[in-house]
Amino acid sequence: MSALPVLHERGQREVFCGLTGIMWLHRKIQDAFFLIVGSRTCAHLMQSAAGVMIFAEPRFATAIIEDRDLAGLADSNEELDRVVSDLVARRPEIKTLFLVGSCPSEVIKLDLGRAAARLSQRLNAVRVLAYSGSGIETTFTEGEDACLEALVPEMPTLATKTRPSLLVVGALPDVVEDQFARMFSALGIEDVGFLPARSVDALPPVGPDTRYLLAQPFLGRTAHALEERGARHLPATFPFGVEGTTSWLRAAADAFGVRSGRFDEVVGPPAKRATRAIAHYAELLEGKRVFFFPDSQLEIPIARFLTREMGVQLIEVGAPYIHRDHMARELALLPRDVTLSEGQDVERQLDRCRAAAPDIAVCGLGLANPLEVEGITTKWSIELVFTPLHGYEQAGDLAELFARPLNRRSRLEV
Amino acid sequence: MKLTVWTYEGPPHIGAMRVAASMDGLHYVLHAPQGDTYADLLFTMIERRKSRPPVTYTTFQARDLGTDTAELFKTTARDAYERFTPEAMIVGASCTAELLQDDPGGITKAIGLPIPVIPLELPAYQKKENWGAAETLYRLVRTFASAPVERTPIAGRRSTCNILGPTSLGFRNRDDLVEIERLLERIGVDVNVVAPLGARPSDLARLGHADFNVVLYPEVAETAARWLSKTFDQPLVTTVPIGVGATRDFVREVAEIAGVDAASILDDESSRLPWYSRSIDSTYLTGKRVFVFGDATHALAAARVATEELGFTLVGLGTYSRERAREVRAAANEYGLEALITDDHLAVESAVDALQPELVLGTQMERHIAKRLSIPCAVISSPVHVQDFPARYSPQMGFEGSNVIFDTWVHPLMMGLEEHLLGMFREDFEFADGAGASHLASEQAPVAASRSLAWTADAEKELKKIPFFVRGKARRNTESFAKDQHLSEITVETLYEAKAHFSR
Ligand code: SF4
Numbered sequence: 060m061s062a063l064p065v066l067h068e069r070g071q072r073e074v075f076c077g078l079t080g081i082m083w084l085h086r087k088i089q090d091a092f093f094l095i096v097g098s099r100t101c102a103h104l105m106q107s108a109a110g111v112m113i114f115a116e117p118r119f120a121t122a123i124i125e126d127r128d129l130a131g132l133a134d135s136n137e138e139l140d141r142v143v144s145d146l147v148a149r150r151p152e153i154k155t156l157f158l159v160g161s162c163p164s165e166v167i168k169l170d171l172g173r174a175a176a177r178l179s180q181r182l183n184a185v186r187v188l189a190y191s192g193s194g195i196e197t198t199f200t201e202g203e204d205a206c207l208e209a210l211v212p213e214m215p216t217l218a219t220k221t222r223p224s225l226l227v228v229g230a231l232p233d234v235v236e237d238q239f240a241r242m243f244s245a246l247g248i249e250d251v252g253f254l255p256a257r258s259v260d261a262l263p264p265v266g267p268d269t270r271y272l273l274a275q276p277f278l279g280r281t282a283h284a285l286e287e288r289g290a291r292h293l294p295a296t297f298p299f300g301v302e303g304t305t306s307w308l309r310a311a312a313d314a315f316g317v318r319s320g321r322f323d324e325v326v327g328p329p330a331k332r333a334t335r336a337i338a339h340y341a342e343l344l345e346g347k348r349v350f351f352f353p354d355s356q357l358e359i360p361i362a363r364f365l366t367r368e369m370g371v372q373l374i375e376v377g378a379p380y381i382h383r384d385h386m387a388r389e390l391a392l393l394p395r396d397v398t399l400s401e402g403q404d405v406e407r408q409l410d411r412c413r414a415a416a417p418d419i420a421v422c423g424l425g426l427a428n429p430l431e432v433e434g435i436t437t438k439w440s441i442e443l444v445f446t447p448l449h450g451y452e453q454a455g456d457l458a459e460l461f462a463r464p465l466n467r468r469s470r471l472e473v
Numbered sequence: 474m475k476l477t478v479w480t481y482e483g484p485p486h487i488g489a490m491r492v493a494a495s496m497d498g499l500h501y502v503l504h505a506p507q508g509d510t511y512a513d514l515l516f517t518m519i520e521r522r523k524s525r526p527p528v529t530y531t532t533f534q535a536r537d538l539g540t541d542t543a544e545l546f547k548t549t550a551r552d553a554y555e556r557f558t559p560e561a562m563i564v565g566a567s568c569t570a571e572l573l574q575d576d577p578g579g580i581t582k583a584i585g586l587p588i589p590v591i592p593l594e595l596p597a598y599q600k601k602e603n604w605g606a607a608e609t610l611y612r613l614v615r616t617f618a619s620a621p622v623e624r625t626p627i628a629g630r631r632s633t634c635n636i637l638g639p640t641s642l643g644f645r646n647r648d649d650l651v652e653i654e655r656l657l658e659r660i661g662v663d664v665n666v667v668a669p670l671g672a673r674p675s676d677l678a679r680l681g682h683a684d685f686n687v688v689l690y691p692e693v694a695e696t697a698a699r700w701l702s703k704t705f706d707q708p709l710v711t712t713v714p715i716g717v718g719a720t721r722d723f724v725r726e727v728a729e730i731a732g733v734d735a736a737s738i739l740d741d742e743s744s745r746l747p748w749y750s751r752s753i754d755s756t757y758l759t760g761k762r763v764f765v766f767g768d769a770t771h772a773l774a775a776a777r778v779a780t781e782e783l784g785f786t787l788v789g790l791g792t793y794s795r796e797r798a799r800e801v802r803a804a805a806n807e808y809g810l811e812a813l814i815t816d817d818h819l820a821v822e823s824a825v826d827a828l829q830p831e832l833v834l835g836t837q838m839e840r841h842i843a844k845r846l847s848i849p850c851a852v853i854s855s856p857v858h859v860q861d862f863p864a865r866y867s868p869q870m871g872f873e874g875s876n877v878i879f880d881t882w883v884h885p886l887m888m889g890l891e892e893h894l895l896g897m898f899r900e901d902f903e904f905a906d907g908a909g910a911s912h913l914a915s916e917q918a919p920v921a922a923s924r925s926l927a928w929t930a931d932a933e934k935e936l937k938k939i940p941f942f943v944r945g946k947a948r949r950n951t952e953s954f955a956k957d958q959h960l961s962e963i964t965v966e967t968l969y970e971a972k973a974h975f976s977r
């Protein structure tokens with residue numbers, strides 16, 4: 060079967076930059092602090108994008124580059140060292156500090172990798188790492204990819220053993236992580252690590268005996284770094300919906316020699332539960348026409364779930380980037396008549412969306428209300444990232460997420 | 474470099490966006506990376522704007538840097554013109570593009586679009602959002618309102634004015650404008666142009682026809698208003714009509730310029746604040762210690778209303794508007810205070826914590842600070858959030874604005890009678906822990922993480938008998954008293970010693 064054709068778009072992109080990943084990473088990695096080295100725009104993005112001011116002093120901040128840093132009056136490296144010292148003095152509980160690069164820090168070629176090495180040495184109680192979340196390098200979830208990539212060299216080396224060990228890659232809500240850990244344990248796969256770990260001090264080991272599953276579809280660079288350390292990928296669909304989760308778990312079960320009887324025993328009950336949970340929504344979603352604007356790279360796996368398990372008709376599935384390898388199994392499951400687009404020209408895409416008049420458009424926060432005004436029901440794509448949706452127990456929530464806007468529309472009489 | 478968690482103002486190009494989004498027929502082409510498009514959601518989500526703001530971003534990427542970002546700007550500007558066919562265009566750079574020095578103004582001029590193109594220079598590493606809005610409005614006004622105008626003397630005709638400053642995303646600007654337009658109508662003044670909210674570039678060309686200008690929001694309008702005043706010899710009305718007193722001053726100021734008698738409007742029947750404030754239930758408001766922080770306009774107005782119209786005691790006054798620090802310092806001086814001029818919310822937080830006011834009037838940022846410290850709070854200024862765009866009509870300006878202010882500031886405080894009853898029944902088991910008046914969420918004061926001082930069980934129990942809304946303060950006062958006295962333990966005795974000490 061030949062590959063689906065892809066519409067490559069280049070124009071205005073209406074997506075967040077990789078800095079936004081800090082929103083969930085700082086909550087997941089509990090001993091880490093994220094210091095953006097950037098501009099007032101970066102700080103403003105962080106406070107506008109998720110409305111997270113509620114956390115008194117969150118574990119992130121921005122070192123705002125000022126005029127004097129640019130005019131060369133202040134040595135940027137010295138300035139950065141000063142800001143970091145102040146920060147560490149105020150927040151002594153910080154064990155790991157990420158220096159997060161932004162567009163301005165990259166354009167002025169501030170070498171944060173070097174700065175991290177220097178600061179790590181100076182502050183021996185704090186591990187300092189660097190990655191870029193800049194908008195010229197990373198799109199939204201790619202910030203997590205860059206962060207995890209930076210963590211890979213910090214992972215201890217896995218001792219050579221007779222049996223391989225399993226690594227699950229991609230930040231998952233704790234509740235989902237725990238569910239998967241229980242599943243693997245029930246399958247008899249005892250040696251399981253998660254990247255990122257809840258604390259940088261507890262990073263799982265990695266080595267040639269590592270087999271890794273990707274829990275998120277946007278981790279190309281992290282996967283590459285893991286391969287460099289000898290780990291091997293277990294190709295699978297992503298664990299969304301019943302089908303995706305089963306095939307994902309099966310990839311691990313096969314690699315770890317789990318008997319198929321045992322697999323069915325362990326996976327059967329939750330898979331059945333999930334099937335029941337989504338059935339109700341399938342009635343509502345069946346035949347509905349869905350249009351995805353690019354956002355998180357979760358679009359393709361979720362579109363696959365919607366079409367195969369909910370009977371949704373896909374019109375266009377846009378992704379900011381399509382990792383041909385990691386996405387291969389997903390793409391093979393998509394119907395042949397879907398328009399796949401990569402990159403974005405938001406105005407032209409809006410034209411296509413209006414012309415198609417879908418039942419649901421999945422889009423970013425900047426587009427949602429204007430589309431609703433035009434009569435198109437929307438689902439905010441950011442929820443796909445912020446809501447626990449992976450695995451069997453969340454399959455119902457995933458379906459509900461798409462059913463809710465339709466449900467709401469049907470209730471309102473004014 | 475400056476360490477920042479939250480910011481009171483966005484970068485200056487956000488100010489320019491607010492002006493563009495306020496107007497019709499104007500389009501903004503912004504040289505910026507993809508992530509900067511987050512700004513759209515400020516308008517579509519926070520303000521629930523029904524269309525995307527009229528902004529096109531180049532969204533250049535790293536791979537473009539090596540090749541030609543200037544070329545990208547050129548195509549973007551051309552495409553945006555063709556798609557949106559605006560009357561005029563503003564062009565500029567965000568923080569990252571400023572470093573590239575591509576000269577958006579020069580590039581756009583070179584493509585020769587058949588419309589006016591106004592280049593904006595908004596230094597992103599120096600200036601902030603309000604400055605950006607003011608500069609943008611000024612540039613637009615200068616471009617379009619430059620033709621000389623002959624006006625006839627006011628005597629014998631209705632006078633006309635411009636209203637300057639209301640913008641998209643401005644705190645209650647939408648409703649303030651309605652209120653002020655009604656007020657001007659009653660005074661007998663016609664509105665010539667409102668800018669930027671709702672204006673087209675071509676409307677700006679008529680600015681010079683007005684007899685005078687009303688500077689509603691100086692943060693945004695002052696630069697443009699000064700220039701108009703000089704160029705067209707238009708007097709400026711600079712009283713910001715927030716509060717009953719200021720609204721009366723405003724009416725007098727306008728009436729004088731317009732040459733009309735507006736005495737009948739001064740004691741507006743629908744203005745309830747003066748009576749509500751005098752009614753006996755409000756007695757309990759007397760001397761409530763209030764902390765005020767916001768943009769300069771709203772902070773100054775709130776200080777006046779708080780002291781002159783509600784009988785509060787001002788214990789702190791500050792602003793993040795550095796451009797207007799001098800005015801705020803002078804005002805604070807009059808109140809016997811030292812102004813807090815800062816854009817560091819941590820500095821504001823420690824000021825509030827140290828002063829322990831009974832009410833905080835601030836921005837969304839102060840709302841969070843106050844919540845953390847369990848102090849009642851009302852929002853009076855940007856930065857705004859979705860709840861600052863209520864569905865109902867709720868201006869801050871004019872007589873109706875004063876009514877709204879009375880309600881919103883008094884609401885978080887205990888109702889007078891209720892406070893009284895709470896005091897009487899504090900021994901009642903229902904009030905023993907955290908049971909507050911029914912209209913207040915019963916929120917427990919977060920206990921500070923490290924308490925070095927030990928409270929005896931009896932003292933702790935006694936503390937719990939104190940109504941929850943003053944309990945935090947009692948705890949802090951007692952602890953600081955104990956610390957000063959080098960006590961290691963707090964007994965019931967200490968609690969009352971401290972009470973006596975602080976009530977001196
Ligand atoms: S309520 Fe939520 S979103 Fe609004 S200002 Fe507070 S934290 Fe931000």
Ligand code: SF4
Binds near residue numbers: 104192507
């Ligand atoms: S796109 Fe670049 S400049 Fe804009 S917020 Fe993201 S990192 Fe900062």
